[in-house]
Amino acid sequence: MKEALFRITENRKIAPLTFLMKAAGDCSGMDRPGQFVNIRIEGLFLRRPISVCDIRDDELTIIYKTVGRGTAAMSQMKPREELSMLTGLGNGYDLECSGDSPLLIGGGVGIPPLYLLARKLTQQGKRVHAVLGFNRKEEIFFEKEFRDLGCEVTVTTADGSAGVRGFVTDGLPEEYSYFYTCGPEPMLRAVKKATVTSGQFSFEERMGCGFGACMGCTCRTVTGYKRICKDGPVLEKEEILWED
Amino acid sequence: MGRLSTSLCGIELDSPLIPASGTFGYGYEFAELYDINILGTFSFKGTTREPRFGNPTPRIAETPSGMLNAVGLQNPGVDRVISEELPRLAEVFSKPVMANVSGFSVDDYVESCAKLGAQPQVGWLEVNISCPNVHGGGMSFGTSAKDAAEVTREVKKVTDKPVIMKLSPNVTDIAEIARACEDAGADGISLINTLMGMRVDIRRRKPVLANRTGGLSGPAVFPVALRMVWDVYEAVGIPVVGMGGVSSAEDVIEMMLSGASAVEIGSANLTDPWVCAKMTERLPELMDSLGIENIKDIIGGAHNG
Numbered sequence: 359m360k361e362a363l364f365r366i367t368e369n370r371k372i373a374p375l376t377f378l379m380k381a382a383g384d385c386s387g388m389d390r391p392g393q394f395v396n397i398r399i400e401g402l403f404l405r406r407p408i409s410v411c412d413i414r415d416d417e418l419t420i421i422y423k424t425v426g427r428g429t430a431a432m433s434q435m436k437p438r439e440e441l442s443m444l445t446g447l448g449n450g451y452d453l454e455c456s457g458d459s460p461l462l463i464g465g466g467v468g469i470p471p472l473y474l475l476a477r478k479l480t481q482q483g484k485r486v487h488a489v490l491g492f493n494r495k496e497e498i499f500f501e502k503e504f505r506d507l508g509c510e511v512t513v514t515t516a517d518g519s520a521g522v523r524g525f526v527t528d529g530l531p532e533e534y535s536y537f538y539t540c541g542p543e544p545m546l547r548a549v550k551k552a553t554v555t556s557g558q559f560s561f562e563e564r565m566g567c568g569f570g571a572c573m574g575c576t577c578r579t580v581t582g583y584k585r586i587c588k589d590g591p592v593l594e595k596e597e598i599l600w601e602d
Numbered sequence: 603m604g605r606l607s608t609s610l611c612g613i614e615l616d617s618p619l620i621p622a623s624g625t626f627g628y629g630y631e632f633a634e635l636y637d638i639n640i641l642g643t644f645s646f647k648g649t650t651r652e653p654r655f656g657n658p659t660p661r662i663a664e665t666p667s668g669m670l671n672a673v674g675l676q677n678p679g680v681d682r683v684i685s686e687e688l689p690r691l692a693e694v695f696s697k698p699v700m701a702n703v704s705g706f707s708v709d710d711y712v713e714s715c716a717k718l719g720a721q722p723q724v725g726w727l728e729v730n731i732s733c734p735n736v737h738g739g740g741m742s743f744g745t746s747a748k749d750a751a752e753v754t755r756e757v758k759k760v761t762d763k764p765v766i767m768k769l770s771p772n773v774t775d776i777a778e779i780a781r782a783c784e785d786a787g788a789d790g791i792s793l794i795n796t797l798m799g800m801r802v803d804i805r806r807r808k809p810v811l812a813n814r815t816g817g818l819s820g821p822a823v824f825p826v827a828l829r830m831v832w833d834v835y836e837a838v839g840i841p842v843v844g845m846g847g848v849s850s851a852e853d854v855i856e857m858m859l860s861g862a863s864a865v866e867i868g869s870a871n872l873t874d875p876w877v878c879a880k881m882t883e884r885l886p887e888l889m890d891s892l893g894i895e896n897i898k899d900i901i902g903g904a905h906n907g
Contacts, residue, residue, distance in 0.1 A: 359635070361876065398873070403820050404664050405873060427664070444875070564660040566671060567872035570631045572624065573647070573676045574662040576655070583655060583676070588631070 359569050360387055364441050367417065369433070373499045375424050376467065377433050378411075381441060385413050390450030391475035392540075392560050392592050395420070396568035398442040399431050405444065406432070407568050407587070409540070409560070411470035412477065421470040421499070447568050448591050451475050451558055453482070457535025460484055461557075462509070463526050463549055465491040465541025469500055471560060475538055480507045487512070487534060491526035491545065495519035527552040547600055557595045561586050605886060608642070608898040610841055610864050611764030611789040613698060613725050615642035618858065618897055619878050622845050622868035623648050623702035623728065623768075624673065628687045632871070633694035636879040642864055645700040645728050646683075646691070649718065651710045653679035658812040663801045668820025668847070669869055670799055672813035675704050675733060680714045688723055698725025702768070704733050705743075705753075712756050719761030727763050729753060732770030732795035734817045744770040744795070747782035754786035766790035766843060769834075771823075772798050776830050777837035784838045791834055792843035792866065794827045819869040823847040828860050835861025835902055849877065851884040858897065859904040 364383035372378045388395070388410060395418070396405040406428040412419040424430045435441070453475070460479055462472045469490055479486050486509040492498050493516045504511045512529040513521030522529040526541070527548045537557035539549050546559050563586040566574035570588030577584055579597040584590055606617040621632070623645040632638050656676030663670040677683065680703075691699060701718040705711040715727050731744035731753055743749045750767065757765055767783040769776055771794040780791045796817025801810040809815075827846020835842050844862030848854060849870040857865045870877045885897070894900055 359875070361874075402664060403668055403869075403873060404662070564662045566662045566669065566869075567625075567875070569875060571627050571875070572662075572671065572872050573627075573656065573673045574671060575659060576661075576673075576676055577659065578655065 359447060360384065360445050362443055362445055364418065364443055366435055366437050366439050366441065368437060369435055371433075372421070373497045376421065376497070376499060377424065378419065378421050379432065379435075380417055380419050382417050383443070385416050385418055385445070388413065388446040391453070391478055392450035392471045393446060393448045394568070394591065396444040396447055396565070397432070399428050402428055402431070404566065405568060407447070407565050409471040409591075410474060412474050421467060423467045444568060448587060449589065451538050451560070451592050453478060455536050455556070455558070456484055458484060459533070459535045460486055461531065461534035461537040462486060462488040463530070463537055463539040463541070464488070465526055465545040466493075466497070468539075468541030468545070468560070471540050472538060473500060473503060476504055476507050476509050480509065486510070487531050489514065489526050489529045491515075491529070491541065493517065550595060550598060550600060553595070558592050559595065559598060560591045561593065562591070563587075605889065605895065606882070606897050608864055608901070610642070610843065611726060611766065613764070615864060616640075617642040617882060618854065618862075618864040619881055620644055620700065620843070620864055620866045621871055621878055622866035623730065624671075625868045625871040628691045629695050630690065632875060635875055638695055639697060640882050641878060643697055643700050643725060644695070645702045645866065646687070647677050648675050648702045648704045648730055648733065649677050649680050649683050649714060650675055650704050650706070651680055651714050653677065653682065660810060660812055661816070663810040663816065665799065665801065665818060665820070666822060668818055668822035670801060670811060670816035670818055671796070672811045672816035674813065680717050684717060684721060688721060692723060699723055700726045700728050700766075702728045702730055704730040708753055708756050711753050712760055715757045715765075716760035719763045724763060726766055726790075727757065727761060728766045728768050728792055729757055730768045730795065732768050734770070734772060734796055734798045734815065744768075744779065745773050747779050750779050751782040751786035754783045754788045758787040764789035766792050768795055769793040770795050771826060771830055771846070777833045780834040780838050784840050788840060790841040790843060791838060792845065793834060794823070794830050794846040797823055797826065819847065821847045821849055824853060828856060831857060831862055832860045832905070836905065851881045851888045854881060854885065855888065855892065855894075855900065858900050859902070861902045861905065863898075863901050
């Protein structure tokens with residue numbers, strides 16, 4: 359973990375309530391896809407944890423949805439404003455397990471951390487299939503970006519206004535070597551049931567510190583209590599304790 | 603002895619700064635960030651007789667200038683703290699540590715304090731009779747002078763280590779509780795634990811915290827804590843450890859002028875993990891500007907006449 363000051367270079371709306379921010383700063387020590395940063399916002403006490411979407415040299419990309427005061431304040435920020443971030447938080451996805459044809463399954467703002475993962479996996483020559491789920495056509499983002507990496511992309515929309523009608527589980531391919539997923543909990547539960555291989559899940563929780571000190575985000579797993587912020591946010595499928 | 607040295611119940615501290623229980627784990631996360639031996643000591647995660655998962659999530663909520671937590675004393679239980687956490691802690695911290703103990707019955711407190719008090723690494727027992735986030739124990743002992751005195755008396759029988767009673771602000775007269783603990787043999791008083799509060803999510807029309815209520819901490823509670831430290835300092839003759847919303851070197855001085863022999867830093871560690879190291883660096887220059895030679899000289903210094 360490091361504390362670093364980032365200067366915003368870009369902050370724009372890319373879909374309803376959904377914003378993309380780029381910021382320049384010390385990006386060392388956060389090269390694992392699925393990690394997050396914890397952002398200090400003027401006037402608020404707790405930092406806001408946001409997953410890293412991409413890193414290019416010393417520029418970080420995050421994509422966030424305005425769900426409360428913190429993210430609403432972020433959406434109003436302008437280029438050249440500065441943000442204090444704790445960086446390099448969380449375990450991130452383990453790329454070693456991917457096999458030759460990994461499947462990436464993302465829902466809404468669960469999609470961003472899968473982008474850096476897709477970029478790393480395609481760089482390794484893996485055949486990546488991404489299934490990206492949205493509620494409706496207007497909310498779709500990053501479909502082209504995933505295609506530009508060379509991924510095969512399936513889009514699903516709950517209302518059928520684009521791509522496959524239904525949820526991400528309606529768009530899963532028949533064959534894949536392994537999977538990585540991130541999204542809202544009901545989606546993750548459905549993915550756990552619908553997938554046929556092992557895989558890794560990224561979780562979200564309200565956090566106090568983001569680095570393992572406060573026990574604010576603990577969950578029960580097969581292998582004991584885990585802090586989502588420090589032992590996670592990525593857990594393996596076999597560790598998850600959900601009654602089927 | 604450095605300028606920051608003070609003493610607490612007969613044990614010398616190199617610094618008055620003590621990270622508060624529940625915000626510092628067992629020190630490992632922070633030892634990766636700075637040498638935690640610059641601290642006076644730290645109070646480790648609240649320990650109970652049996653292992654506890656704590657409350658369901660969400661356990662954390664934002665508040666104006668602070669936060670609510672309802673962690674609910676998640677800990678591995680006293681036996682595993684002794685067998686697993688203390689040996690690991692010894693690798694990163696060479697000073698006596700403060701053992702924070704909680705319980706659901708007088709017997710719980712007695713057993714945990716006897717076991718932890720027997721550990722050479724433990725310098726003090728901080729007996730938490732003020733946790734607002736557990737049911738059927740915790741804070742209920744700290745809201746009655748009679749029960750607070752009973753816990754103090756029974757714990758004192760099973761340990762030679764200094765016993766510091768950690769008090770709840772959720773009471774009518776905190777000075778009365780502090781006096782009852784002193785009369786029952788307490789060696790020190792620490793205060794304040796968190797103030798009970800809650801938030802409601804206006805979209806979901808439900809409490810934000812799964813436990814409904816939680817403990818309020820952060821800068822919002824600092825003036826409340828300061829007032830209570832002041833009142834307890836006037837009420838007792840034993841050392842007082844001040845805490846509640848302390849987030850700067852200036853706050854440390856204010857707490858000590860109000861009567862604190864040492865100062866615990868809690869939720870500030872969560873939003874700035876280096877805050878105690880920064881305060882340690884800042885204190886000498888602040889003391890210079892205020893004409894303070896040694897920090898222990900100012901304890902209670904605002905209580906004139």
